[in-house]
Amino acid sequence: MGVRVIDLTRSFRKGKGWRPKGPEVTALDGLTLEIPDGEVHGLLGPNGAGKTTLCKILSTILLPSSGTAEVLGYDVVADAHEVRRRIGIVFGGEHGLYWKLSARQNLRYWAALYKLTDAEGDHRASELLARLGLTAKADDLVETFSRGMKQRLHLARGLIGDPKLILFDEPTIGMDPVAAHDFRRLIGELREEGRTILITTHDMDEAEEVCDRVTLIDKGRVIATESPRGLAQMSSLHRWVEAETTADVTHLPGVVAVESRAGFVRIKTDGDASARRVIDFLLDNGVRSVRAVPPTLEDVYLDLIGARGMEV
Amino acid sequence: MRDQLRVLKHSAIASWAEFTAFYTWKTWTFTWLSRLLIQVCFYALIGRMIGSVDYLLVGNAVAIMAIDACVVILLAIGERRSGTLSLMVAAPSTHLTIYLGRGLIHLVSGVVASVTAFLVLPPLFGVHLPWPQALLVPVLITAVGLSCYCYGACVASFVLGFPAARWLALNISYLTLMTFCGVNVPTDFWPDWVRRVVSFLPMTHGLTAMRALIANGPASTVVTQVVLELLVGAAWFALAAVGFNRMVRRGRRDGSIEFGA
Amino acid sequence: MRAFLAGVRIQFWLIRRQPDDLLTLCTIPFTAVIMLSVVIHAIRPDLVTNALLAPALIGLWGFSIGLAGEVIESERWVGTLNPSLAAPTEMHSVYFGRIMAVMGLGVIPLGETWLLG
Structure with a gap:
């Protein structure tokens, strides 16, 4: 050991x-x-x-x-x-x-x-x-x-x-x-x-x-x-969808948050079903580049330890 | 033992490299050495005024050695500042050996300064050194230097925990030697109890030996006093070892040994 | 006048934080004892006054040269020289205050050796 x-x-x-x-x-x-x-x-x-x-x-x-x-x-x-x-x-x-x-x-x-x-x-x-x-x-x-x-x-x-x-x-x-x-x-x-x-x-x-x-x-x-x-x-965390689009998905059910930057969005959903719904919606709207990704370590960290902002 | 010697050697090499990066022989001569020589001259002039120029000249020429030897006290803060103290403690070598090696260059600097004082100043003040006994002067100075160095290392082990007090500790340490150990007046000038304490300080016996040597005194006195001086040094060395262990234990306990600086 | 007093005050604060600057105060008694022991041992009572005055003067020089000389240098070292030059107050009076504070402390050795005497 x-x-x-x-x-x-x-x-x-x-x-x-x-x-x-x-x-x-x-x-x-x-x-x-x-x-x-x-x-x-x-x-x-x-x-x-x-x-x-x-x-x-x-x-x-x-x-x-x-x-x-x-x-x-x-x-x-x-x-x-x-x-x-x-x-x-x-x-x-x-x-x-x-x-x-x-x-x-x-x-x-x-x-x-x-x-x-x-x-x-x-x-x-x-x-x-x-x-x-x-x-x-x-x-x-x-x-x-x-x-x-x-x-x-x-x-x-x-x-x-x-x-x-x-x-x-x-x-x-x-x-x-x-x-x-x-x-x-x-x-x-x-x-x-x-x-x-x-x-x-x-x-x-x-x-x-x-x-x-x-x-x-x-x-x-x-x-x-x-x-x-x-x-x-392990963490019961949200599934993310990444896509190259400017389409607005905030109204879809199960979407928790959307981060967008320079024509690229990261959509936080509350589970696999919601992620699938978002992907379907995007594909229907002609978005080519789209993928579902597991949460990053950073997401897990923020989720488990909590965003403390400037606190130390 | 061979490991210890190798550590001593390499920390001495490292300190030599640092020393020469800081000083050139010119800057050392004109800033440090000259400052020490002027101090000897100052006291020798007082000696001339009261008619005992040889006593004060010899005493102070040896005493400047103590200043350099005690500089080892300041090294502690350097290790803290460069962020190497934690690495030094976490290395598998004896801390005292490393520390002694890192200060060795100041011991050498002190011996050189003191020997220079003996070479240059006596003719200026009309003091005569007996020949060929004078050839032994560097040997005696080295003996005094070694024991002063161990004394300094012992003080250093206590100051390591209080870096803010380092200059104070340095000055008090060497001024104590300069005041009471027979540099300017014989030790029997002081009350009995002071004399007893002083016989456990470095320099006292070494200076007695030096004065005996220069006065063409009996060889037995010289040898006995040098041995006593070295014994005193060994005692301070043992105390330094205890002090260093205690410092490291304390640092590990209270968390004052930091990563970085 | 206010700038001058501010200078005096800040110098005292700094000295309290860095006891090393007060080193001279602790070395003076040693020098005094050395000088006194020398003249007493030589049975020269006429020199006792000199033996007491000398350490005090050494202290005064030590203080003024060491500290006063360092006021501006250390200011540069800490990086506060530029901001203080750019401050709306005349810096001369502030520095004058700081240096006077140092010189004031330099008088302490005189008292010290007087006590020893």
Whole structure:
């Protein structure tokens, strides 16, 4: 089992200083989750749902208040050292690198910290630099890197210890579309190599594309764990119809909502029968391009967690 | 052990690369080294006024070493700022080793500054160093530096939780050494209890050894005092190890080790 | 006058938030003890006044050069220099206020060493 989390709870006391006196806040509330070896697992949820808290506990930099968490069979509290040898951590943004060092120096430094010998460290650093397309800039200072390059280097850093489990905390924040695409391809490769991957993300498309299963969490509790598609089917959600038309369908029975943009409409219906009715109507009206689609992960997310607007 | 040495080596290499990206030898000489030398001159001039120029010159030439060695206290905030503290804690290496390696360059900088002070300033103030014993000066300075460094690392382990107090901690740490450890006046100037405390601080024994060496004192005194200095350093090292474990435990408990910065 | 007082006030607020700026206040006693110990050890009572005055002066310089010099630089660093230059009030009096606040604090070391004496 890659990750096994049982009834995990973590609460914080708000405030600053040696002994914060603020109110207690529960970040994880009896969370239970199992991720088999070799799975790419997505962790979805609004800000403050407890995603990062879970990642921090799994990476041994935070202790749980109660409950247990195991990584590859090792307890994150009792066997923290064994866990640390086997995990890689990647978080989004530009932090986690020494800007006054070159890319290669960064990697060799971390290689030593992950107990690689000098020769192994050299070899692994070159290999990862090549894999992430940084060979040409390997000896330039990180501060001269673009944001995307820093993120790639951060990724290489996370892979330096040849981890069996990789924790990605919001890895694609601020990535441009090309970089994000490359990132997804890389996740695929890492899966092929048999690594277990846990990704927290806000990006539903990303989760849908790369994850074998996703877990929706909110307020520190699991709402559902399923494959992205299974999640969509499991939920008694509306069926969508997409069509290239400007025809007005709002008057049809069973139509819940219509989003239209540039001659393209997405029609939310309350079930298969209504969807069929909408499709028939559109075909009768000479619309050529029309199809029924299951709800996307985003629809499920919004349905289960609720649209909170700007709330956090 | 070999793993630990490798970690020490690579964090030292990394800190050297960072140091040289920040300083060139010119900027180091004209901003940092000159600031330290002027401080020694300032006290040596006071020494000249009261007629004990050699005492204050030797004391302060060694004391500037403590400033550099204590800079290790400031590194904690750097790790937090660059967002690497969490990664460092989550890596399977001993945190103290990493930290000591990352500050090593400042120890070297301190030794070089202090040795330079011994080379350049005594002739200016008409102080005579005995030959060839003076060749041992760098060795003694390194011994003092090592124990000051362990002392700094120990303070650092406590400051890691209070980044806002880092400058205060740095200044109080080295000023304590400069004030009470026999830099400007012999330790027996102070009340008994201060003297007892001071014998557990770095620099005290190292300076005694240095003064004995320069005064052509008995070799046994020099050796005993250097050994004592190193023992004091080892004790501070042990305390630093405890402090670092405690800091990491506390950070894991209260969640103050953040991903990112 | 109002701008001047606003400057004084904001400088005090900033200093309260960043105790590091008050560092000099904590280092002065050490310097004073060093100097005093040196002159007492040398049995030179005539120099005690100098030994007390010197740390106070060092404190004053430390404060004025360190802080006053940094007022504008740090403003640029935080990115508030441009907005404050564009504000409708004359900035001179605000900065004058801030620098005076700093100098006012610089007098504290004098009191400190007087207490030690």
